[in-house]
Amino acid sequence: MSSQANGAVALRIEDLHKSFGKLEVLRGIDLEVDEHEVVGLIGASGSGKSTLLRCVNLLEPIDRGRILIEGDEITARGVDVNRIRQRIGIVFQAFNLFPHMSVIRNVTLGPIEALGASRGQAEGLATELLERFGLADKRDDYPDRLSGGQQQRVAIVRALAMKPDVVLLDEVTSALDPELVAEVLNVIRELAAGGMTMVIATHEMGFARDIANRVCFLDDGVILEQGPPDRIFTAPEQERTQRFLQSIIDAGRM
C-alpha cells in the first residue's frame, strides 16, 4: 500500500484498537506512511479520525496495537512520552494557541523549554518560519488579535518550529470562516511541496484531492478503503465510500 513517494517508512500503525468505555472507536487500524508522503484521512464525524491522530501523538492511550515513528516503537513500555511528542507535530481544530503569550513566544516556547534551544536560536527559526508564511508583522501580537486563519497558520508554524518528523493536522480548517480557509490550505500546500510527511484529517475534499498522495476513507473504526485520490474520489470501490462521497457532493462541498 505504499505510494509514489519512495523512501523509509515514517509512520507505521499496526492493528490499532481504542475504546472509550464500552464504545470501540478504532477497531484495528493498519496504516503505513512513507517519508515525504501526504496522507489524507476522510470520513464521517465519529468515524475516528481525530481519535486516530490523537493516538499517534500519544494524547490518548491505546488499547491494543503498535505505533512506530521512523522505526521506533512509541507505544512500548517506558518510552519518554515527551520526547516522542517533540518529534510529532499536531495541530487541532481550535484553541490551539496560548492566549496569554505573543505569537513569537507561542512559537519559541516549545523549542526553548522542550528542546533546550537558546532564545536566540529559537527566535531565529521562529522569525524565519513566520516570514515564510507571511506572518512576520504579527510576531508581537497576541492570538486574540489575529483572525482564525492567521491563528491556525501560527499554530502550524509553532508545530514546525519543533522540527518534527511527521505533522498531523486534525480538521484544521473546519472551524474557520470560508474566506479564511484558503490561506491555511496554502500553507499546508507549501509544506507538502517542501516534502513534509503529513497526515491530514479533513473535510476539504478538493484540497485532499490536490495535495494528498493517498487518501484513506475511515468508516466505523477501520480504514475501509484507501488509494490515490483520483481513484477514490472518482471510482470508489466500496459502497459506503460512495455513499459518503455522495453526501458530500449533495452538501455542496465538492
Next chain:
Amino acid sequence: MALTPQGAPAPATGLPGGPPLPEGDRGSKILGPLRAEGARGVVIAVVSTLVFFSVLVLVVVNSSGWPLIKESFFDGEVFAEAFPKVLEKFWRNVFIFCVAEVFVLIVAMIIAVLRSLSGPVFTPLRVLAAAYTDLFRAVPTILVIALLGFGAPALQIKGVPRSDVFWAIVALVLVYSAYVAEVYRAGIESVHPSQVASARALGLSRRKTLRFVVIPQAVRRVIPPLLNDFIGLQKDSALVAFLGYREALRESQIIQAEHFDFTPYVALALVYVVITIPQARFVDWLVARDRRRRQVGATL
C-alpha cells in the same frame, strides 16, 4: 457633573436607558456615555440616587436619637485622640497581612497543584491536599489562632517561638491558603483542556505545561477573587489581638473602653476604607490592562 439638557434627542440607534459606553477612544468618561444611547437613563439614575441618599441622611440626622448617636459614634474629640493612635498601630496589621499574604499565595498554589495532579500514583498527595482544604476551611479562624497562639507556647518545647505575631501569621496562612487554594483550583480548571493538549503535544512536560501554560492563565482569571480573599485577610489580621497583641482594633477597643464611646471604631473603619478602595481600583486596572492587551472586543 455635566448634564445634557432634558429632552435631548435620543440617538437614532440607541435605546434609552441602555448601557453607557466604556472609557477609551470614545471621548471622556462622563460626556461619552451621555452623548450616546442611554443619556436619559443615566440622568434618571443619578438624580434618583441623590434624592434617595439625601432623604436617608435627612431622616437619620433629624431622628430623635441622632444627637446621642453622634456623640457615641462621631465624637470629634474622641476621634482626634483615637485616629492617630489607631493609625500608628495599624502598621502592625499591615506587617501581619502583607507577610501572611506572600506565604498564602505560595502555599495555596502548592495545594492547588497537588489537588490537580492526575494519575493513581499521586492519589495520596491529592487526598492530603483535599483534607487540608477541608480542615482549614472548617475550623473558625479565631480558633486556629487561639489553638496555635496559646497552645504552641504551652507545649514548653525549646525553640518553639512564643511571639503572638508569629503564630497569628502561621494561623492566617494555614487558614487562608485553604480558601485561596480553592480559588486557584477554580482558575486552573477553567483553562480549556485543549490548552493542556496543545502544550503536551509540543512535548512539554507536565510540570512545564503547568508552569508556562496553565498557571499563568489560571491566575489571570482569578485575580478579582484573590483580592477578595486578601481583603478578608486584612480584616482578620485583627484576630491577633486575641493573643494579647496590641494591633489597631485592640487599640480602638482600649480607647473605646476608656471613653465609653464607639468613635474609635469609626476611626478604624475609616482607615480600612481608605486602604481598601485603592486596592480594588488597582485590580480593576490590572484586569482591564490585561484584557486590552490580549483581547479584541475588550473595549466593547
Next chain:
Amino acid sequence: MRKVLTILALTGLLLAACAEDDPTVGGETGGAFPATGTTGETAPTGPTTAATAADCATANADAFESAGTLTVATGTPAFPPWWEGGEVDGSEFEFNDPAKGQGYEGAVIADLTSRLGFSFPDQVTFVPIGFNKSFAPGPKDFDFVLQQISYLPERDEAVDFSESYYDAEQAVVTTKGSPIDGATSIADLADATLGAPIGTTSLAVIEDVIQPSVEPAVYDDLAGAIQDLKNGSIDGVVVDLPSAFFITAVQLDKGVIVGQIPTEEVPEYFGMVFETGSPLVECVNLGLQEMKADGTLDALEQEWLADATDVPVLT
C-alpha cells in the same frame, strides 16, 4: 425555585429583626409600687430632695425600667468574689447566680435593694449583659449595671456613675518561679511583660504607674491573660485585688500575688453605671451613703474581700 428562595430570604430577615437578645431573668415583676420606706412615711411626689433612698425611689418610681422592680445588669460568667453561691438551674448566669445575693457585689445589691424599698430577690430582675452594651447609646433595658466597672472621667461623659461601692486596689499576679516572683518594688517590674484584660483600669496602671520597658499585652478577657501567664509568654497579670485572690486561689496553680500597686496616682473606684441623666443615680447614692454610714459596706467588705489586708504594697 426563585420564589422559594425569595420567601426564605425574607423570612430569615424578618426573624432576625424580631429576635430579642436581652431576655430577662430572675424575680417576678410585681405590679405594686415599692413598699413605703422603713419609717412608714408616705413619700412626697415630684423630684424634691428625698431624705432616704427609699423616698427617692418612690419619688422617681416611673424612672425604673420596669415598674415595681429593680432591674440590674451584670456580666456572665459571674465571677467570685463578686458573686458567689453557685449556679442555679435555668438561670442565664454561669458560675454563680446573682439572685442569691452572695459575694461582695451580690451582698451589696441585696442590701441596697431593701434600702430602695424593694424586697430581694423577689422584686429584683437580673439581666446578663456584655461589657459594650453597658454604655451603648439608646434606651436601656435595665436600671443600672453592676459589674466592677471603674470610674473614669472620660467614661463619665458618656454615662453616669454612682458613688464608689468599692475602692479598688490593683495587684500584680504571677506564677511561682517567674522572673518577677519575689519582686518588692515597682522598679523590679521594669522589664517585665505584663498583661491586662481590656476595659479595666489595670492597663492604665501598667502604663502610668509601673511603666515597664516592654509593651503590655491586652486581652479580650481575663482568660486569655491567664493562659499566657501559664505559658510563660507574659510574666505577670495586673487585676483588681479581689480578682487577684480568685485567680491565685482557683485558676492558677502556683499562682502568687506579687503585691498591690499604690493608687494615689490613679485613684480608682468601682461604681454602678447608669444612663446619662438617670434620676436613679441619686437614689442609689443615698443608699450607698446609708450603707457607709452604718458600717454595712465595711462589714460586707470584711466578709467577702477579707484577704485584702495582707498583701504587700509595691513602691
